[in-house]
Amino acid sequence: MSRITVLGTGYLGATHAACMAELGHEVLGVDVDPSKLARLEAGEVPFYEPGLEEVLQRNLASGRLRFSSSYEEAAKFADIHFLGVGTPQKKGEFAADMRYVDSVIESLAPLLTEPAVIFGKSTVPVGTAERLGARAREIAPAGDGVEVAWNPEFLREGFAVKDTLHPDRLVLGVDRDRPGRAEALAREVYAQLLDEGIPFVRTDLATAELVKASANAFLATKISFINAISEVCEASGADVTVLADAIGHDERIGRRFLNAGIGFGGGCLPKDIRAFMARAGELGADQALTFLREVDNINMRRRTRMVELAREACGSLLGARVAILGAAFKPDSDDVRDSPALNVAGQIQLQGATVNVYDPKAMANSKALFPTLTYSANALEACAGADVVLVLTEWAEFRKLLPADLEGVVRTKSLVDGRNCLRPEDWREAGWTYRGLGRP
Numbered sequence: 001m002s003r004i005t006v007l008g009t010g011y012l013g014a015t016h017a018a019c020m021a022e023l024g025h026e027v028l029g030v031d032v033d034p035s036k037l038a039r040l041e042a043g044e045v046p047f048y049e050p051g052l053e054e055v056l057q058r059n060l061a062s063g064r065l066r067f068s069s070s071y072e073e074a075a076k077f078a079d080i081h082f083l084g085v086g087t088p089q090k091k092g093e094f095a096a097d098m099r100y101v102d103s104v105i106e107s108l109a110p111l112l113t114e115p116a117v118i119f120g121k122s123t124v125p126v127g128t129a130e131r132l133g134a135r136a137r138e139i140a141p142a143g144d145g146v147e148v149a150w151n152p153e154f155l156r157e158g159f160a161v162k163d164t165l166h167p168d169r170l171v172l173g174v175d176r177d178r179p180g181r182a183e184a185l186a187r188e189v190y191a192q193l194l195d196e197g198i199p200f201v202r203t204d205l206a207t208a209e210l211v212k213a214s215a216n217a218f219l220a221t222k223i224s225f226i227n228a229i230s231e232v233c234e235a236s237g238a239d240v241t242v243l244a245d246a247i248g249h250d251e252r253i254g255r256r257f258l259n260a261g262i263g264f265g266g267g268c269l270p271k272d273i274r275a276f277m278a279r280a281g282e283l284g285a286d287q288a289l290t291f292l293r294e295v296d297n298i299n300m301r302r303r304t305r306m307v308e309l310a311r312e313a314c315g316s317l318l319g320a321r322v323a324i325l326g327a328a329f330k331p332d333s334d335d336v337r338d339s340p341a342l343n344v345a346g347q348i349q350l351q352g353a354t355v356n357v358y359d360p361k362a363m364a365n366s367k368a369l370f371p372t373l374t375y376s377a378n379a380l381e382a383c384a385g386a387d388v389v390l391v392l393t394e395w396a397e398f399r400k401l402l403p404a405d406l407e408g409v410v411r412t413k414s415l416v417d418g419r420n421c422l423r424p425e426d427w428r429e430a431g432w433t434y435r436g437l438g439r440p
């Protein structure tokens with residue numbers, strides 16, 4: 001078993017730290033935010049992620065997992081360090097903000113007196129790992145004994161534990177000019193996963209960084225593709241959900257990530273495609289990725305379309321009562337970063353409607369981001385007296401809703417399904433006006 005540190009205990013870092021301890025390693029999670037550390041030390045996950053709290057508590061109890069704010073302790077504790085801090089979008093620019101990643105290297109490297117390997121996990125612009133490696137060797141007392149390798153993370157929120165312990169693949173980018181110990185150490189850390197037969201792709205640093213950027217760009221493109229087709233479906237009276245099933249039967253296409261609706265959001269896809277475009281531009285390859293601008297545009301257009309459908313349903317938004325079911329960027333998450341649902345809620349309120357929002361898990365985060373919206377304690381309360389009900393996140397609780405549940409609750413039996421997650425027949429038979437996106 002190995003001793004490892006995980007630098008950064010946000011979504012990625014906290015999950016990685018807990019899951020590496022679950023594999024039997026001795027893990028030290030390090031963060032500069034004392035409030036985050038306090039919650040993690042108390043066995044509390046600071047965000048909603050099914051199953052993670054159990055893994056955290058079990059490994060805290062076993063003593064294999066600890067947390068600290070000290071980089072001195074981290075440098076002494078292990079010679080394997082995973083870097084998992086955030087790379088948000090820069091304000092007013094498409095590019096990624098590298099300040100947190102850089103500060104990990106600036107804090108850790110000067111303390112490395114013995115050879116060590118830093119495995120980057122964050123999503124970074126191609127070229128970052130090489131730059132960080134050079135910087136670390138320059139400022140570390142151990143000099144050339146310090147290696148930087150890249151081991152991108154592909155976990156999905158809502159499936160973080162499963163995706164970390166049973167990923168589709170492991171990717172490791174190693175410095176071509178100084179291969180060192182990185183691959184051998186990674187194989188030790190992930191031995192249990194490799195025994196399971198999980199594919200291990202070893203490559204150079206740039207390829208590893210690009211694998212991650214390309215994977216997210218592809219997923220974003222797939223969603224915007226079906227949303228673009230859904231616009232044509234709307235214009236022609238076709239049904240995008242049936243169309244997606246039909247093309248999805250083709251194994252080359254596949255049905256997953258072909259759900260048309262109000263589009264993608266979250267802390268990854270939107271900022272990652274923008275950072276990817278910005279980086280390609282810096283490299284003189286901007287033409288290659290101009291299509292991602294269109295992917296972004298199609299995605300943003302879905303939000304505007306949803307507002308239009310709400311307006312059509314009410315006649316005018318001014319003075320209308322709009323119930324919004326779902327605020328998280330996707331179900332089984334309390335994450336509202338760049339959430340299409342909250343964005344739509346905000347736009348509708350700004351156009352003069354009274355907006356009542358309910359989400360099973362994302363209420364606190366939504367209130368912090370959009371304090372001016374009205375929040376309801378449950379779905380029925382949100383729908384009370386509504387002129388239209390908008391389903392914007394496909395939580396199981398909303399998918400199970402039946403017209404009878406809202407009978408006598410709403411003012412007008414009108415529903416717009418922003419995630420195409422309900423059965424139109426059920427609602428229409430009960431006398432409702434049902435609108436989906438890209439459906440007749």
Ligand code: UGA
Pocket residue numbers: 123153154155156157158216219223256257258259260261262263264265266267268269272329330331
């Ligand atoms: C995404 C990727 O799926 C992960 O592989 C990646 O590791 C992660 O970003 C990251 O870079 O950290 P995540 O942001 O958790 O994961 O969410 P997804 O499940 O990809 O969903 C993204 C958005 O697309 C959501 O708003 C979702 O509602 C939307 N979506 C997804 C659709 O609109 N239609 C679909 O068919 C699928």
